[in-house]
Amino acid sequence: DIQMTQSPSSLSASVGDRVTITCQASQGITNSLNWYQQKPGKAPKLLISDAYNLETGVPSRFSGSGSGTEFTFTISSLQPEDIATYYCQHYHDLPITFGQGTRLEIK
Amino acid sequence: QVQLQESGPGLVKPSQTLSLTCTVSGGSINSGGYYWSWIRQRPGKGLEWIGYIYYSGSTYYNPSLQSLASISIDTSNNQFSLRLSSVTAADTAVYYCARWGMAATAFDYWGQGTPLTVSS
Numbered sequence: 001d002i003q004m005t006q007s008p009s010s011l012s013a014s015v016g017d018r019v020t021i022t023c024q025a026s027q028g029i030t031n032s033l034n035w036y037q038q039k040p041g042k043a044p045k046l047l048i049s050d051a052y053n054l055e056t057g058v059p060s061r062f063s064g065s066g067s068g069t070e071f072t073f074t075i076s077s078l079q080p081e082d083i084a085t086y087y088c089q090h091y092h093d094l095p096i097t098f099g100q101g102t103r104l105e106i107k
Numbered sequence: 108q109v110q111l112q113e114s115g116p117g118l119v120k121p122s123q124t125l126s127l128t129c130t131v132s133g134g135s136i137n138s139g140g141y142y143w144s145w146i147r148q149r150p151g152k153g154l155e156w157i158g159y160i161y162y163s164g165s166t167y168y169n170p171s172l173q174s175l176a177s178i179s180i181d182t183s184n185n186q187f188s189l190r191l192s193s194v195t196a197a198d199t200a201v202y203y204c205a206r207w208g209m210a211a212t213a214f215d216y217w218g219q220g221t222p223l224t225v226s227s
Binding site for chain 1 (some may be wrong): 169213
């Protein structure tokens with residue numbers, strides 16, 4: 001199985017800050033990576049597909065980059081409604097696996 | 108707008124078989140182009156893909172479930188189901204159904220999740 005390792009596991013930042021989360025794959029996955037946002041008690045929501053494609057309706061302050069084994073998820077200016085846990089997920093092969101999540105809090 | 112809704116017993120005893128159903132509305136499960144999926148989230152933990160099924164009946168499972176999972180599809184009722192046998196406390200989780208879009212290459216629609224507790 002391909003292991004996905006996210007860092008940090010938790011993050012505290014202020015409104016307006018630039019926030020960056022990294023996701024490392026245990027082997028190369030080209031750009032076969034998605035990012036999801038999960039708010040407490042809710043299902044995950046797809047934000048970015050194929051490493052950098054922003055889903056329709058998702059604010060442009062969210063972005064993704066990377067390929068191979070190293071990926072980055074960025075919020076350019078943190079807003080209060082961005083408080084959530086963020087997960088990366090690969091689909092390079094089966095089984096599909098997720099990172100362990102990054103919990104984002106407001107400082 | 109596609110919607111998915113899970114239904115299940117909420118509580119199952121150890122060693123029993125868990126059965127969950129996902130009802131799809133706003134689109135046909137028979138249309139092709141999608142894999143219908145089950146994902147779970149243990150308390151305080153991350154997301155684990157269980158498996159998925161195509162409308163033709165082809166299935167793919169996470170080997171970590173050790174052949175205990177079985178997914179089926181009922182196209183006449185626009186539903187798909189998960190059976191998990193010989194459950195233990197480790198199967199206590201919120202279970203989500205989700206659609207994997209082959210064009211989107213992502214889980215693009217999710218149900219709200221149904222909690223399941225395994226306890227005697």
